[in-house]
Structures are given as C-alpha cells and as structure tokens.
Amino acid sequence: MTAVITPAIVRAGEEVHLATSAGLTRYAWLVALLPLISAVVILFFGKRTPGGGWIWGVLTVGTGFVLSLGILWHFVTGGGPTGAAVDWFTIGTLRMQLGQYVDGLTAVMLVVVTAVSLCVHVYSIGYMHGDARFTWFYVALSLFTAAMLNVVIADNLFQLLIGWEVMGFCSYILIGHWWEEHVNSSSAIKAFITTRIGDVPFLFGVFVLIAATGFTTSNIQEISHLVAGGEVARGVVALGAILLFGGAVGKSAQFPLHVWLPDAMAGPTPVSALIHAATMVAAGVYMVGRTYEVFLHADPWVLQLVGAIGVVTAFGAGLLGLVQDDIKRVLAYSTISQLGYMITLMAAGPAGRNAAFFHLFTHAFFKALLFLGSGSVIHACHTNNMSEMGGLRRTMPVTFWTFTIGSLALAGVPPLAGFFSKDELLVALEHDHQWLLFWLLLGAAAVTAFYTARMVLQTFFGEYRGHGHPHESPASMTGPLVALAGATVLVGFLGFAGTGAPFFDWVYLEEPEAVTFVPWVALLSTAAALLGLAGGYAVYREWREPDPITRLGALHRLLANKYYLDDIYWRGIVRPVRDGLSAAVNWSNQVVLDGIVNGAAKVARWLSEGVRALDEEVVDGAVNGVGRTAGYAGAVLRYVQSGNVQRYAAFLFAGVVILAVIFTRI
Amino acid sequence: MIRLPLVLLFSAALFSIGVYGVLARRNAVMVLMAIELMLNAVNVNLVGFSQLWRDLAGQVFALFVIAVAAAEVGIGLAIVLLIYRNRETIDLSEVSLLKW
Numbered sequence: 184m185t186a187v188i189t190p191a192i193v194r195a196g197e198e199v200h201l202a203t204s205a206g207l208t209r210y211a212w213l214v215a216l217l218p219l220i221s222a223v224v225i226l227f228f229g230k231r232t233p234g235g236g237w238i239w240g241v242l243t244v245g246t247g248f249v250l251s252l253g254i255l256w257h258f259v260t261g262g263g264p265t266g267a268a269v270d271w272f273t274i275g276t277l278r279m280q281l282g283q284y285v286d287g288l289t290a291v292m293l294v295v296v297t298a299v300s301l302c303v304h305v306y307s308i309g310y311m312h313g314d315a316r317f318t319w320f321y322v323a324l325s326l327f328t329a330a331m332l333n334v335v336i337a338d339n340l341f342q343l344l345i346g347w348e349v350m351g352f353c354s355y356i357l358i359g360h361w362w363e364e365h366v367n368s369s370s371a372i373k374a375f376i377t378t379r380i381g382d383v384p385f386l387f388g389v390f391v392l393i394a395a396t397g398f399t400t401s402n403i404q405e406i407s408h409l410v411a412g413g414e415v416a417r418g419v420v421a422l423g424a425i426l427l428f429g430g431a432v433g434k435s436a437q438f439p440l441h442v443w444l445p446d447a448m449a450g451p452t453p454v455s456a457l458i459h460a461a462t463m464v465a466a467g468v469y470m471v472g473r474t475y476e477v478f479l480h481a482d483p484w485v486l487q488l489v490g491a492i493g494v495v496t497a498f499g500a501g502l503l504g505l506v507q508d509d510i511k512r513v514l515a516y517s518t519i520s521q522l523g524y525m526i527t528l529m530a531a532g533p534a535g536r537n538a539a540f541f542h543l544f545t546h547a548f549f550k551a552l553l554f555l556g557s558g559s560v561i562h563a564c565h566t567n568n569m570s571e572m573g574g575l576r577r578t579m580p581v582t583f584w585t586f587t588i589g590s591l592a593l594a595g596v597p598p599l600a601g602f603f604s605k606d607e608l609l610v611a612l613e614h615d616h617q618w619l620l621f622w623l624l625l626g627a628a629a630v631t632a633f634y635t636a637r638m639v640l641q642t643f644f645g646e647y648r649g650h651g652h653p654h655e656s657p658a659s660m661t662g663p664l665v666a667l668a669g670a671t672v673l674v675g676f677l678g679f680a681g682t683g684a685p686f687f688d689w690v691y692l693e694e695p696e697a698v699t700f701v702p703w704v705a706l707l708s709t710a711a712a713l714l715g716l717a718g719g720y721a722v723y724r725e726w727r728e729p730d731p732i733t734r735l736g737a738l739h740r741l742l743a744n745k746y747y748l749d750d751i752y753w754r755g756i757v758r759p760v761r762d763g764l765s766a767a768v769n770w771s772n773q774v775v776l777d778g779i780v781n782g783a784a785k786v787a788r789w790l791s792e793g794v795r796a797l798d799e800e801v802v803d804g805a806v807n808g809v810g811r812t813a814g815y816a817g818a819v820l821r822y823v824q825s826g827n828v829q830r831y832a833a834f835l836f837a838g839v840v841i842l843a844v845i846f847t848r849i
Numbered sequence: 850m851i852r853l854p855l856v857l858l859f860s861a862a863l864f865s866i867g868v869y870g871v872l873a874r875r876n877a878v879m880v881l882m883a884i885e886l887m888l889n890a891v892n893v894n895l896v897g898f899s900q901l902w903r904d905l906a907g908q909v910f911a912l913f914v915i916a917v918a919a920a921e922v923g924i925g926l927a928i929v930l931l932i933y934r935n936r937e938t939i940d941l942s943e944v945s946l947l948k949w
Contacts, residue, residue, distance in 0.1 A: 826945030829880070833872050 205265040206257035207250065208285040212267075214250050214293055215332035217243035218300075222325035229318035236318045240304045240325045247332070248301050251293035258287040258689045266338055266404065277398045284338035284404060287689030291544055292335040292469060296462050298670070299551045300328040302663035303457040306555050309659035310453050310562060320360060324457070327353035331462050335469065339401040340389045343470065347385070347434070350463045351378050357458060358450035370449040377443035381433015381467075388426030392477065395419050407476035421481035427474055428489055435467025435522045438496040442749055444519055445503075448511040448567075452558030455511060460518050460554050461547040468525040468543055472536050475692060478529065490530025494623050497523030499746065501630040505637070506732055506742045509567040510557045513638050514550070517593060520631060521546050524624060528608050531615040533692040538604070538611040540690050541678040545600035548674055549592035552667035556586035559660055560642060563653035569641040571649040573726060578653050581661040583643050585668040590639045592671045594632035595712040600675035602708070607678055609704045628708060629715040636719025645726045856897035864890035877929045877939040881922055888918045 221243035229236025268282025283289075304324060311317050330353060333346035352375075359371030393401050395415045400406070410420055431437065436444035447459045458464070471478065471489070478486055500519035507513045521542070528539035559582040564572050576583040592601035605628060612621040647653070655661065677686040680700035687698050722731050733739050744750065823834075863886055870883025892911040899907025933939050 826947045828941055828944070829872055829875075836868060836872070 205285075206262055207253035208257050208262070208265045208290070209267065210250060211254055211283045211285045211289065211293065211336045214247040214254070214297065215329055215336055217247050217329075218325045218332065219329035222322050222329060225318060225325060226322045229321060234308075236321050237304065237308050240321045240328075241301065241308075243325070244297055244301045244304050244328055247328075248294070248297035251290065251297045254285065255287075255290040255294050255689070258290050259685070268338060268402075275398065277393065278400060279341055280339060280400075280402065281342055282338040282402075283336040285336065287691070288469075288472070288540060289335055291540070291686070291690055293332065295544055295547045296328065296331050296335060299457055299461040299547055299667075300324075300331075302551060302555065302667055303453045306456075306558070306660050306663040307451075307453040309657040310558055311451060316360065320357070320451070323353050323357050323360075324454075327357070327458060327463070331466065334466050337403075339403060340392060340406070340474075341401045343403075343473075344386065344389055347430070347466065347470075348382065350458075350466065351375060351382065351434075354378070354447070354458050354463055357454040358447045360451055360454065361449075364449075367449040370443075370446040374443040374447045377440050378433040381430050381440055383429075384426040385430025385433070388423050388428075388430065391419065391423040391426055392474075395423060403473060407474070410480045411476045413480070415480075417480070417482055420477055421485050424474075424478045424481040424485045425488070427477065428471065428485070431467030431471045431526065432492065433467070434470075435464050435526065436496075436519045437467070437492050437523065437526055438499060439748065441496060441500060441519045442745070442752065445507075445512050445515040445745075448509065448515050452511065452554060452561060455515070456551045456554030456558065459515065460550040464518060464522055465525075465543050465547060468522060468529075468539060471526070471529050472540055475529070475533070475536050479533070486530045490527050490617070490620055493523045493525070493527030493530065494620050494627075495523070496520065497527055498623055498627045498630070499523075501627045501634070503742055503745060504634040505630070506730075506739060508570050508730075510560065510569050510572070510638060510642060511554070511567055513569075513634060514553055514557060517553075517631065517634065518550055520627060521550065521593075524605075524608055524627070527620055527624060528611060530620065531611045531617055534614060534696050535608075535611040536692060537687055537690050537696060538607040541607050541686055542604035544686065545592070545604040545671075545674055545678075548667055549589045549600055549671040552585060552589035552664060552671055553593065555660070555664055555667065556582050556589060559656040559664065560586075560653075562656055562660070564649050565651070566649060569638065572642045572647070573645040573649075574643070574647040575653060576643040578647075579643075579655045581655060581664060585661075585664040586643070587639060588668045588671055590635045592675075594635045594716055595628055595708055596632075596716070597705075597709055598672075598675065600671050600673075602712070603675035603678050606700075606705050606708050607698070609708055610699065610701050613701060613704055625707060625711050629711040629718075632712045632715025633719045636716045637723045640719065640723040641726070648726065851897075853897055853901050856893060860890045860893040860897065863887075863893060875940050875942055877932070877941050877944075878926070880941060881925045881929070884925075885918060885922060888914060 218240070221239040224239050225232075225236040229239070232238060264284065264286035266282060266284040268280040271279045271281045273279065304321075307320065307324065311320055314320060327350060330346040330349035334343050334350065337343035337346060355371050355375040358374050359368045362368040362371070389401065392406050396406060396409055409415055433440045444459055444464065448455055450459070478489065497520050500516045500523060504513050504516035504520065507516060525539040525542050525546075528535040528542070531538075559579065560572060560575060561567055563575070563579060563582075566572070588599065592599035595602045595605045597603075608624065609621060612618075612624065676682045678684050678698070680698045684698035688695050735742075741747070867883045867885075867887030867890060870886060871880050874880050874883060892914055895907040895911040895914070899905060899911075929939055932944060936944065938944075
C-alpha cells in the first residue's frame with residue numbers, strides 16, 4: 184500500500200510534498216488500520232486469548248499512540264501538511280478515493296484519540312472485569328477507535344461519513360452493552376435515532392458539496408479550495424454548511440438534539456469517557472472545523488446560527504448540570520455544555536476555530552479523566568447517585584486527587600488545562616467583538632464551576648451515605664487516571680502565550696495566528712471560576728436534604744424536567760409517529776403490501792398448477808408411454824424365448840429357408 | 850464315377866434327416882447324432898464338388914470338418930453327461946431354464 188500512496192501530494196495546496204519529506208505522516212492510515220485489525224482479531228480469537236482479548240486492543244492502540252506522537256513530531260519540527268490517496272471507485276465524473284490528509288490538526292486529533300482510547304482500553308481491563316460480554320466490549324471499543332481515527336484522517340467527505348456512521352453504530356452497541364435492562368437498550372435506540380436525525384442532513388450536505396464541485400470529487404481540500412476561490416454560489420455553500428452543521432448538532436449533542444447524550448450514560452463508564460466525552464461527540468466539532476472554509480464563505484447568518492446554537496447549548500446544558508443527582512449525568516451535561524463552547528467559537532472566525540480545537544484538545548483529557556474517575560467511584564459504591572456517596576476522599580485517595588484535578592480544570596482554575604483553553608476561547612471572542620457570546624460564555628463558566636464544586640463536594644466530602652465499604656480501584660484503573668491527570672496539568676501550556684503557544688503553530692486554517700495573552704480576560708475568567716467554586720462551596724459545604732437547589736421552585740422544576748424537551752419530543756414526535764404513523768404503516772403493510780405479495784403468490788400458484796398439469800400429463804405421459812410400449816413389446820416377445828433349444832433351432836432353420844428363398848430369387 | 854446330381858440328392862436327404870432329428874427328437878444324444886448327420890451331408894457335398902472340379906481342397910475341407918465334428922460331439926456329450934448328472938434327465942424339452 185505504501186508503494187501506491189507515494190509520492191504524497193497535497194492536491195489542493197500549492198506546494199507538493201514528496202513522501203521523503205513527509206516523515207511519519209505517511210503512516211497515518213496505519214494508526215487507523217491497527218485498531219480495525221485488532222477488532223477483527225478480538226472478534227475471532229479474543230475468547231481464546233488469555234485475558235479475553237484486551238491485549239490486542241491495548242497493543243494496537245498503544246502502537247497507534249506512539250505512531251501518532253511521531254506524526255505530531257513532524258509538525259512540531261515545522262513540517263507542512265501531507266496527503267495521499269488511492270482510487271476507490273468512479274461514478275461518471277465522480278472520482279472517489281480513500282485517502283488521508285494529515286495536517287497539524289489531524290496529528291493533534293490522532294494523539295488525543297489514541298491517548299484517550301489507550302487509557303480507556305487499559306482502564307476497562309479492571310472496570311469490565313468479569314463482564315459477560317467482556318470480549319465483545321473490546322471488539323466494539325477497538326472498532327470505534329478505528330472509525331474515529333478514520334474520521335480524523337479522512338481526506339474526503341465520503342470516507343469521513345463512513346467513519347462517522349460506524350462510530351454511531353459502535354456508540355449504539357456500547358450504550359446498550361447491558362441490554363438486559365430495558366432502560367439501557369431504550370437509551371441506545373434513543374441515541375442512535377437522535378443522532379441519525381442529524382446524520383440525514385449531514386448526508387445531504389455531503390451530496391450538496393459534491394454537487395457543488397460538479398460531481399467530480401468529495402475531497403475536503405479541493406472543496407475548500409473551490410469554495411474559498413468563490414467558484415461556488417454562496418447560496419449553495421450556505422445550504423451545504425447548514426446541512427453539514429445538522430450532522431454536528433446530532434453527533435456533538437447540540438441543542439435541540441442534545442437529549443440523547445445524558446441517556447447515553449446508561450453505557451459502561453469507560454464508554455462514556457471515550458465516546459461520549461472525549462472523542463465521538465467531538466467529531467461534530469472536528470467536522471465543522473475541517474470543512475471550515477465552507478462555513479466561512481457561506482452567508483454570515485450560517486455562522487451566526489452556529490454561534491447561537493452553541494451558546495444556547497453551552498448555557499442551557501450547564502444549568503441542567505446543576506440539578507442532576509447522577510454523577511455521570513452531571514458530567515454528561517457538562518460535556519454538552521463544553522461542546523457548546525466549541526461550537527460557539529466556530530462563529531468567531533479562524534481564530535475562534537483554532538481556540539475551539541484547543542478546547543477540544545484539553546477537554547478530551549480532563550473530561551476523560553473525570554469520567555474515568557466517576558467510573559472508579561461508581562465501581563466502588565455500586566451506584567451513580569451522589570446522594571449515596573460522600574466522604575470518599577479518605578477511602579479513595581488516588582481517585583479523589585485525580586478527580587479534583589480534572590474538576591478544577593473543568594472549572595477553569597489556573598494553571599490547569601481548562602483555564603488556558605477557556606481563556607483562549609474568550610480572547611478569540613473578544614478579538615472578534617462578539618460581546619454577547621463573550622458574556623454568556625463567561626456566565627456559563629461560572630455555572631460550570633458551581634456544579635463542579637457541587638459534584639466534588641457531594642462525592643468526596645462529608646460522611647459516606649451509601650452502603651458497604653468502598654475501596655480504591657485496582658491499578659489498571661488508577662493508572663490511566665494518573666496519566667490523564669498528568670496530561671490535564673500539562674497540556675494547557677501548549678496553548679499559553681507565555682510558552683509560545685506551540686499548539687497554534689500546529690493547528691491553523693491558512694496560516695498560524697498570533698496568540699496574545701489578554702490579562703483582563705484571564706482575570707475575568709479566573710474570577711468567574713472562583714466565584715462559581717465559592718458559590719458551590721457555600722451552598723454544598725455540608726450535605727443537606729433536600730438539595731438546596733430545589734428552593735429555586737419553578738426554575739428547579741423546569742431544569743429537573745430538562746426544559747420539558749424530552750416530553751415535547753415524546754408527545755410531539757415519538758407518540759404521533761409511533762401511534763399514528765406506525766398504525767398507517769401497519770395498515771399499508773397488512774393490506775397493501777401483503778395484498779400484493781399474496782396476489783403474486785396466488786398468481787404463482789395458478790401458474791405452477793398449469794405447469795404441473797403440463798408436466799404430469801404431457802412430459803410424464805410421453806416418458807411413461809415410451810416405457811409402457813417397451814413393456815408391451817417385451818410381454819409379447821418374451822413368449823418367443825421359451826428356453827427350448829429345439830424351438831430356437833426351428834426358428835434358425837425357418838430363417839435360413841426364408842433367406843435362401845430371398846437370395847435364390849435374385 | 851458317381852454323377853453329381855445323385856451325390857447332391859443323397860446329401861440333401863441326409864441333411865433333411867438330420868434337420869428332422871434335431872427338431873423332432875427329445876433325446877439330447879439323438880439330437881447330437883442328428884447334427885453329425887447334417888455335418889456329414891455337408892461332407893458329402895464337399896467331396897462331390899471336389900470330384901467335379903478336380904480339386905483336392907474340398908476333400909481336405911471334409912477331413913477338417915470330420916475332425917472338428919469329433920471335437921464338437923465330444924464336448925456335446927460331456928455337456929449332456931453333466932446335465933444328466935444334475936437333472937437326472939436328458940430330455941431337451943425339460944432343459945429350458947435359459948429364459949426370462
């Protein structure tokens with residue numbers, strides 16, 4: 184395969200990079216292929232492998248991680264983007280390829296996905312130990328990782344779509360991993376269908392953009408090039424952008440399709456960490472950023488809509504995080520909220536896009552850390568409810584400290600990762616003079632800090648309120664926690680102006696943007712974080728029953744019912760569709776389709792009756808007639824063969840006499 | 850020298866007696882002997898024509914026929930003997946197993 188993809192050429196860019204200067208980026212496809220191989224190997228040989236097959240997943244993803252670091256090194260040392268592709272199929276003028284496009288963003292995403300996936304693979308050894316479908320779990324985990332990496336490296340929209348859909352499928356089977364409980368399988372179906380509502384516009388967006396190229400290519404760089412060159416009508420670009428954004432709304436759980444993500448917490452916690460916090464839900468953001476030229480050159484209202492949906496999600500979901508008792512649901516709403524941040528920043532131009540990716544980068548680490556930490560807590564307490572936890576800082580010190588680091592990062596306390604990325608977000612908005620978004624996100628940051636404080640205080644402080652004796656988790660679980668905590672402390676500096684902000688030298692749209700440190704913004708964001716934390720501490724210093732948040736009255740009811748969105752969907756869409764549409768479908772099925780099918784069957788029966796008659800009367804008649812004739816002839820002739828030698832001799836002589844008569848006549 | 854028509858008449862008579870014997874007698878030994886008669890009728894013919902054409906080949910042929918006939922009757926008698934041993938009869942009308 185390597186022979187086919189060299190020399191690597193950036194098809195849309197002006198420069199042509201020969202493979203010799205591409206470094207390890209040539210092997211980006213290998214990073215995505217390895218987990219796929221692992222999935223197949225585990226599927227067929229997992230149960231025969233000691234330990235249930237996890238070793239394959241850990242080995243391949245680990246190799247992929249090391250390789251990803253090597254690929255990132257290419258960009259750390261100042262390398263440019265590379266690409267390579269092989270032809271897949273051609274329909275008319277449309278040339279479909281399988282290819283990779285590797286720029287700094289791809290490299291960063293490769294590192295993030297493989298790093299988190301590796302942590303989750305290791306963590307799951309302990310967390311899923313003794314599970315009935317342990318091996319199957321690893322199959323899905325590896326397959327998911329392969330699909331996500333495919334999305335990351337894909338150089339064309341069609342290939343991206345394939346990874347996108349496989350991710351959706353893996354998400355579905357992993358949410359429903361414990362399908363024996365009805366609520367879990369329902370959640371899986373809800374997640375699948377809700378994201379599918381976004382996937383349909385996405386699919387059409389891909390079609391629109393392919394059509395915009397005159398049905399020649401689905402290559403993202405070429406499409407970007409065409410769009411940036413103004414060769415596509417603005418209206419078409421806007422249509423493509425808005426349809427693509429539909430996919431992001433579904434996948435990245437943006438309002439109003441965010442409802443699936445909290446329910447997706449029914450899946451095993453490592454799955455929540457990998458798929459529903461760090462990677463898959465970030466794919467929507469990644470896709471928007473990858474096709475950013477399309478958004479940038481569409482009508483301005485498209486990006487305004489993107490920003491509006493992002494900020495509504497960021498703020499609305501943050502508020503919902505205040506009233507949850509299930510620790511994973513708090514984190515789920517926090518994830519939705521943080522994804523809302525990223526989507527919001529897409530509205531702030533290329534600088535905003537890059538800042539969004541920096542937040543995606545840091546968020547992946549600290550949110551994976553938080554989810555794995557919550558998994559550790561759940562593993563110990565056998566419940567998701569914070570009202571049955573408390574006081575765990577003494578019994579689970581490693582989990583406590585790592586979880587606290589993750590929480591402070593989420594709240595945006597300096598100098599942790601979340602602070603730097605949030606700061607970059609606000610600076611980008613400030614530069615773009617998006618003041619409404621600026622203040623709303625600042626407010627959302629305070630809300631984030633508040634529910635974070637509530638979560639940590641209810642879980643780890645006070646007295647233990649549950650049953651049994653919680654204990655620290657095994658090393659396979661605490662190891663990834665420590666690793667991710669280390670990353671959470673360190674990765675923020677990659678985007679800090681004081682260290683030269685190398686991240687923004689890797690991830691940029693057209694050319695690297697100068698990163699500035701704005702002291703008053705940093706001060707403001709720190710103040711918001713501290714304000715939120717202080718507020719949370721004041722309210723949740725000690726365990727109180729009922730939760731003080733219930734005193735908000737009507738507002739609390741609104742939040743507890745999730746803005747009644749689920750009810751609206753249930754009454755407005757699900758029930759009419761289920762009861763009305765399904766009845767109509769049932770009728771058409773029973774009457775129309777079955778009628779056609781039965782009619783066809785009846786005709787076929789008549790025909791076959793005719794054929795049978797033909798067969799039995801004519802064909803069999805002929806065959807039997809031949810046989811019967813032979814039988815009659817034999818019955819007559821057998822009398823001649825009497826066994827009497829003398830009679831034979833008489834015939835012989837008679838014959839001779841006849842012959843003699845005949846011959847002598849002549 | 851005997852004239853040829855007489856020879857042929859004698860031969861035909863001999864042959865006809867042989868045919869009658871083969872077709873009409875039930876005793877297998879008698880049938881074999883009738884076959885001998887037919888063969889010898891042929892021999893008479895051969896010798897008669899040999900004399901007519903002054904060619905000894907016909908007489909040589911007759912000698913061969915006599916030798917082969919001796920062999921044939923030897924085998925035939927052996928078969929008859931075996932049939933008798935197995936079935937206690939040499940009546941040809943009762944030896945009729947070779948049929949369907």
